[in-house]
Amino acid sequence: MNYLYAAYAATWIIHISYLGVLVRRYTRLRHEIEELKKQ
Amino acid sequence: MSRAGSLTLATLAKDLRLEWRSKDAINSMLFFALLVVVIFSFSFDPTAEESRHIAGGLVWVAFLFAAVVALNQTWARELHNQVLDAYRVSPAPANALFLAKALGNFIFVSVLEALMTPLFIVFYNLRALGPAYQLPIVAALGTWALVVNGTFFAAMSLRTRSREIMLPLLLFPISIPALLAMVEATTSILTGEYSAKFWLVLLAAYDVLFTMASLLFFETVLHAE
Amino acid sequence: MKRAFPVLAILTAVLLSYGLYQALVVAPTEQTMGDVQRIFYYHVPSAWTAFILFFVNLVASIVYLASRNPKTDALAVAAAEVGVVFCTVVLVTGPIWARPVWGIWWTWDLRLTLTLVLWLIYVSYLMLRRFSSSGQTPLIAAVLAVFGALDVPLVYFSIWFFRTQHPQPVMGNGGSIDPRMLHALLINWLAFSCFAALVCWSRYRLEVLRREVDETQALEALLEKGVPERGSSR
Numbered sequence: 001m002n003y004l005y006a007a008y009a010a011t012w013i014i015h016i017s018y019l020g021v022l023v024r025r026y027t028r029l030r031h032e033i034e035e036l037k038k039q
Numbered sequence: 040m041s042r043a044g045s046l047t048l049a050t051l052a053k054d055l056r057l058e059w060r061s062k063d064a065i066n067s068m069l070f071f072a073l074l075v076v077v078i079f080s081f082s083f084d085p086t087a088e089e090s091r092h093i094a095g096g097l098v099w100v101a102f103l104f105a106a107v108v109a110l111n112q113t114w115a116r117e118l119h120n121q122v123l124d125a126y127r128v129s130p131a132p133a134n135a136l137f138l139a140k141a142l143g144n145f146i147f148v149s150v151l152e153a154l155m156t157p158l159f160i161v162f163y164n165l166r167a168l169g170p171a172y173q174l175p176i177v178a179a180l181g182t183w184a185l186v187v188n189g190t191f192f193a194a195m196s197l198r199t200r201s202r203e204i205m206l207p208l209l210l211f212p213i214s215i216p217a218l219l220a221m222v223e224a225t226t227s228i229l230t231g232e233y234s235a236k237f238w239l240v241l242l243a244a245y246d247v248l249f250t251m252a253s254l255l256f257f258e259t260v261l262h263a264e
Numbered sequence: 265m266k267r268a269f270p271v272l273a274i275l276t277a278v279l280l281s282y283g284l285y286q287a288l289v290v291a292p293t294e295q296t297m298g299d300v301q302r303i304f305y306y307h308v309p310s311a312w313t314a315f316i317l318f319f320v321n322l323v324a325s326i327v328y329l330a331s332r333n334p335k336t337d338a339l340a341v342a343a344a345e346v347g348v349v350f351c352t353v354v355l356v357t358g359p360i361w362a363r364p365v366w367g368i369w370w371t372w373d374l375r376l377t378l379t380l381v382l383w384l385i386y387v388s389y390l391m392l393r394r395f396s397s398s399g400q401t402p403l404i405a406a407v408l409a410v411f412g413a414l415d416v417p418l419v420y421f422s423i424w425f426f427r428t429q430h431p432q433p434v435m436g437n438g439g440s441i442d443p444r445m446l447h448a449l450l451i452n453w454l455a456f457s458c459f460a461a462l463v464c465w466s467r468y469r470l471e472v473l474r475r476e477v478d479e480t481q482a483l484e485a486l487l488e489k490g491v492p493e494r495g496s497s498r
Binding site: 188195196198199200201205208209211212213215216217219220223233237238241244245248249252256259260263 | 329381384385387388391392395396397400403404407408410411412414415418419421422423425426429
Binding site for chain 3: 003004006007008010011014015018019022025026029032033036039
């Protein structure tokens with residue numbers, strides 16, 4: 001049943017990776033907002 | 040003739056004349072077409088029996104590459120000389136420009152195909168077992184399918200980084216049904232195993248649909264740049 | 265609106281857990297395929313969700329073409345990206361399911377091929393958005409989305425006919441479906457739909473925020489330089 005677990009794991013790896021990308025973009029944006037506020 | 044029609048022809052004539060005088064693109068593309076045929080022939084060296092089954096795919100992939108090279112320089116001249124701006128402010132219908140470009144590309148790519156085909160026939164010992172008269176129809180419909188979307192996507196790619204790679208990236212996915220139809224039609228005519236009728240109808244439907252869509256949206260895209 | 269997000273997040277987490285339980289424990293084991301068949305409970309809902317998201321992108325693109333509302337375009341981007349993520353899941357779980365059951369990784373099956381082509385079209389859409397440096401990218405992308413949508417029926421018919429001429433192995437779940445299996449399937453679909461809505465909403469908010477920041481930065485740059493010179497080059 002390795003295939004079954006592989007499929008489920010793959011699904012969540014893909015989703016978590018994308019969420020990670022979003023979080024990274026968001027933190028970067030937050031930094032830029034801080035910069036702007038300082039000016 | 041209507042104003043739009045005469046404008047289309049005038050633009051087309053101008054493009055053909057310019058191309059004939061400079062022969063830049065023609066020469067490089069002819070050589071490219073020859074190279075493609077030779078390399079494909081080295082890579083795939085089947086027997087005459089097998090070649091009939093795969094020649095359809097090979098030929099159309101080769102034509103596709105040649106078409107992309109031709110399409111990439113569709114708007115190059117206009118960009119260099121800021122002609123597009125002139126078009127945007129003139130009252131000329133944008134569709135006339137698009138049709139002229141598409142027709143020019145069609146003639147161009149057809150010439151390339153006409154030169155590549157005998158080479159393929161020679162290298163692969165091709166002989167059509169089915170109705171050979173249908174082959175030019177497939178060629179015309181298929182080429183138009185690639186050229187109409189290619190000219191449109193070339194316009195869409197104008198203001199992108201990596202413009203030259205953007206065109207095939209956009210063109211290939213959308214062309215998949217047309218490519219399948221072209222290849223299958225050609226294969227069925229060469230092998231004579233089944234009728235190409237469905238594929239011809241599909242190609243015709245594809246051509247009509249995307250010609251209309253391109254004409255509908257070209258104005259939008261032109262002004263968007 | 266802001267209160268709804270955590271509530272929906274918790275609901276989604278609950279649904280996803282329940283869905284997982286249904287898929288792995290409650291649903292009966294399939295006769296011919298065995299436990300591997302349970303991939304079905306993730307594969308199919310992901311496909312439905314991806315198609316719904318692509319449809320949302322199409323509608324948003326058309327509305328954008330009519331209204332030129334930037335918020336609509338932000339929704340289009342969000343739906344396209346999340347749609348590609350779900351579509352990737354479908355294309356990965358499909359072969360993983362096919363290999364042990366039918367012995368092959370891939371076949372030019374109608375649904376799988378259609379999913380692949382949709383994935384290709386939407387990845388090209390995202391590439392266009394990324395590489396286009398024009399201020400009118402949203403407009404051009406919207407036109408591409410419409411072209412993609414027009415293509416879909418043609419893709420369907422071409423593959424359908426190709427398969428009648430060249431018979432290929434059929435990958436599917438067979439005819440009738442046990443009600444407990446259907447229940448597990450629908451629960452997972454609901455769960456993934458909520459999940460998709462959450463992620464899409466987050467992506468949308470990110471996009472809107474991104475644009476606000478860009479505009480502010482552009483304004484700052486303009487104010488720093490003073491009045492733009494006359495006859496400035498492009």
